[in-house]
Amino acid sequence: xxxxxxxxxxxxxxxxxxxxxxxxxxxxxxxxxxxxxxxxxxxxxxxxxxxxxxxxxxxxxxxxxxxxxxxxxxxxxxxxxxxxxxxxxxxxxxxxxxxxxxxxxxxxxxxxxxxxxxxxxxxxxxxxxxxxxxxxxxxxxxxxxxxxxxxxxxxxxxxxxxxxxxxxxxxxxxxxxxxxxxxxxxxxxxxxxxxxxxxxxxxxxxxxxxxxxxxxxxxxxxxxxxxxxxxxxxxxxxxxxxxxxxxxxxxxxxxxxxxxxxxxxxxxx
Amino acid sequence: xxxxxxxxxxxxxxxxxxxxxxxxxxxxxxxxxxxxxxxxxxxxxxxxxxxxxxxxxxxxxxxxxxxxxxxxxxxxxxxxxxxxxxxxxxxxxxxxxxxxxxxxxxxxxxxxxxxxxxxxxxxxxxxxxxxxxxxxxxxxxxxxxxxxxxxxxxxxxxxxxxxxxxxxxxxxxxxxxxxxxxxxxxxxxxxxxxxxxxxxxxxxxxxxxxxxxxxxxxxxxxxxxxxxxxxxxxxxxxxxxxxxxxxxxxxxxxxxxxxxxxxxxxxxxxxxxxxxxxxxxxxxxxx
Numbered sequence: 001x002x003x004x005x006x007x008x009x010x011x012x013x014x015x016x017x018x019x020x021x022x023x024x025x026x027x028x029x030x031x032x033x034x035x036x037x038x039x040x041x042x043x044x045x046x047x048x049x050x051x052x053x054x055x056x057x058x059x060x061x062x063x064x065x066x067x068x069x070x071x072x073x074x075x076x077x078x079x080x081x082x083x084x085x086x087x088x089x090x091x092x093x094x095x096x097x098x099x100x101x102x103x104x105x106x107x108x109x110x111x112x113x114x115x116x117x118x119x120x121x122x123x124x125x126x127x128x129x130x131x132x133x134x135x136x137x138x139x140x141x142x143x144x145x146x147x148x149x150x151x152x153x154x155x156x157x158x159x160x161x162x163x164x165x166x167x168x169x170x171x172x173x174x175x176x177x178x179x180x181x182x183x184x185x186x187x188x189x190x191x192x193x194x195x196x197x198x199x200x201x202x203x204x205x206x207x208x209x210x211x212x213x214x215x216x217x218x219x220x221x222x223x224x225x226x227x228x229x230x231x232x233x234x235x236x237x238x239x240x241x242x243x244x245x246x247x248x249x250x251x252x253x254x255x256x257x258x259x260x261x262x263x264x265x266x267x268x269x
Numbered sequence: 270x271x272x273x274x275x276x277x278x279x280x281x282x283x284x285x286x287x288x289x290x291x292x293x294x295x296x297x298x299x300x301x302x303x304x305x306x307x308x309x310x311x312x313x314x315x316x317x318x319x320x321x322x323x324x325x326x327x328x329x330x331x332x333x334x335x336x337x338x339x340x341x342x343x344x345x346x347x348x349x350x351x352x353x354x355x356x357x358x359x360x361x362x363x364x365x366x367x368x369x370x371x372x373x374x375x376x377x378x379x380x381x382x383x384x385x386x387x388x389x390x391x392x393x394x395x396x397x398x399x400x401x402x403x404x405x406x407x408x409x410x411x412x413x414x415x416x417x418x419x420x421x422x423x424x425x426x427x428x429x430x431x432x433x434x435x436x437x438x439x440x441x442x443x444x445x446x447x448x449x450x451x452x453x454x455x456x457x458x459x460x461x462x463x464x465x466x467x468x469x470x471x472x473x474x475x476x477x478x479x480x481x482x483x484x485x486x487x488x489x490x491x492x493x494x495x496x497x498x499x500x501x502x503x504x505x506x507x508x509x510x511x512x513x514x515x516x517x518x519x520x521x522x523x524x525x526x527x528x529x530x531x532x533x534x535x536x537x538x539x540x541x542x543x544x545x546x547x548x549x550x551x552x553x554x555x556x
């Protein structure tokens with residue numbers, strides 16, 4: 001159970017860690033859009049190199065990135081293969097229903113690199129931003145939605161609490177499982193139905209304790225006069241710094257580069 | 270032949286990672302049938318890891334646990350049988366209750382053992398009696414009980430398996446003084462009447478001193494002492510160096526001895542202290 005990593009913040013001292021989380025989120029969205037707007041190999045390579053620069057700047061060990069890539073490697077392979085076999089145009093290789101075209105090969109390469117870049121970028125965000133910073137930034141970014149009567153603060157608070165309680169509940173699950181095993185509960189053998197049934201002695205106490213914790217947390221919050229987001233000030237105010245501006249400049253340069261490369265080399269592929 | 274024999278037992282968490290941490294380091298001791306052993310130690314000294322290895326919930330990194338001279342990990346598939354023989358009551362056991370009625374919850378262990386229905390019913394009733402749970406509570410939902418009653422019901426769930434060795438991890442944590450006295454007395458009576466072996470993990474030196482015959486002291490993953498309660502608690506300074514203290518009454522008696530009164534060392538209960546002091550005063554002709 002302990003192997004599940006959620007909110008995989010990796011503390012380190014890098015420019016990326018110190019950036020304003022709002023800038024990071026907005027940039028992430030921009031980069032993702034950009035990666036899917038690369039139409040030839042030159043712009044794709046340029047975007048990929050920018051992504052690698054960001055990865056290196058994060059000072060997070062490359063091993064961590066490889067770990068997060070490992071999870072989606074199957075998806076990458078399947079989508080690449082599908083693209084490879086469903087290309088249009090003159091086939092260069094044909095066997096039974098399998099047909100490989102140049103367009104298919106190009107598509108496969110593009111999709112593969114795009115997905116890898118996507119995962120690297122989003123990992124860079126979660127590795128360099130603590131969950132609380134992330135929800136804080138989301139709350140600030142979603143503030144305009146308040147005009148539409150969407151309870152932005154409450155949503156952000158719920159996300160913070162949910163993230164905070166993941167490790168706690170995992171630990172609790174471990175404890176309850178050990179306790180029931182000590183009473184002879186058998187969770188490792190038997191068919192599917194038997195195994196699902198064996199979960200009841202774990203799930204019931206887990207839910208009971210989740211409700212108990214929720215109740216206790218609510219009381220504790222009320223004791224500290226929590227009354228929602230209205231008029232609430234923050235201890236850690238988010239301020240834009242010079243480095244944030246430089247990061248925006250960097251992003252704009254990359255966007256400009258991709259656009260220019262798209263235009264100048266559109267005849268290459 | 271000892272009932273339970275622990276040989277060079279070690280447990281390492283997250284072995285082979287940067288988070289590697291030795292929780293139990295080559296611990297060896299023997300438990301005889303009918304022992305009542307207290308396990309004390311500072312938080313994080315490895316007590317809980319140790320007891321979880323004794324009933325096969327954690328597999329030791331090194332060393333062996335012999336129950337009736339058979340290594341419990343000889344047949345890993347039959348480790349559940351070991352758990353029926355070595356019953357473990359976790360800290361705050363009331364959080365593991367899940368059935369619709371108290372009766373069914375106590376029956377969970379015996380049912381897993383595959384006993385007959387009549388046998389289970391009988392065990393539930395006797396287990397409830399042993400922990401002092403009133404009969405009329407049995408058909409109730411465990412979630413309607415009071416905190417102390419829940420604790421009793423959960424302990425009964427392990428007692429009902431009639432284990433050869435009963436291990437309790439901090440059974441009195443969070444109970445009021447009266448509740449803990451009653452619970453301790455019941456555990457002691459259970460031990461006396463059934464002649465079963467009991468291991469009691471506790472932070473409270475008073476609790477351990479009042480019921481245990483032997484005391485095992487854990488410190489920084491190692492076993493520091495394992496001896497009779499009197500001998501362990503007569504080494505106040507050594508215990509203090511491990512962040513532990515001796516029972517208050519033992520401390521008082523020690524300071525009386527230090528001031529020159531010829532009293533026996535290693536007094537563990539107030540009753541004994543009263544007896545010894547009265548005897549001394551009578552001898553001196555002051556009483």
